[in-house]
Amino acid sequence: MSVNTSYIELNLKDEESHKDIKEYLGLFMKMSKDEIRRWIQQLIKNSNQSENQEEIIELNEWVERHNPPINQTDFIDKLAEKSQNNFMYLRYVLPAIATGKYNDLSLRGLPQGLDEYYTTHWQRMDMENDDNDINVRILFILVIRGDAISSNMIADILDEDISPVEKILGEWVEYITPKKVQEGDEEKTYYTIYHRSFLEFLQNQPKLDKNKNKRRFKEVNQKFYKYFNA
Secondary structure: OOOOOOOOOOOOOOOOHHHHHHHOOOOOHOOOHHHHHHHHHHHHHOOOOOOOOOOOOOOHHHHHOOOOOOOOHHHHHOOOHHOOOOHHHHHHHHHHHOOOOOOOOOOOOOOOHHHHHHHHHHHHOOOHHHHHHHHHHHHHHHHHHHOOOEEHHHHHHOOOEEEEEHHHHHHHOOEEEEEEEEEEEEEEEEEEEEHHHHHHHHHHHHHOOOOOOOOHHHHHHHHHHHHHHO
């Protein structure tokens, strides 16, 4: 695996060793901003944000910004420990660091494992806010579907305008996989939840628990099946 390649493809098997994780982190720390940008764009290559030109931070830069600066070896050791030997964790956390989402956190403050990472993001999404009902209903659709579904379909099912639906889906680019499909003269984007671990996390959230939110789930479920069985 060369640091000079335009992107790095992760092996996401949970059983990868602690040694492999640390080796990968060492390689990633040698990547330039352009190489990191290309890697992130490869992760979201089918997204509307694939041409995103936001500022990129090298891992060395993030490490050195802290006062006192973090030792590189300590950074690799600690992040490998926090990953719990799961490359999926790195798939999420490294781009988040590189795009400045964790500038306000210390090394100790980075999430511990995938569940804590998902929980942190859930909180940052303000998903417990009752004003975010549309966010919850969109997640319900993605969880119920469990397969690719277009933003147009989601908007039609929920009887919502397409613009807010696409805006919300665009904000979730780290967690859903977008794929553009040409249908006749129209290009549509289909979305699926990126990884089963995130799907399982969502299914365990009280806000999405179909037994605790029977009215909302029943309403969305009925609209979903009415749409696909009309």
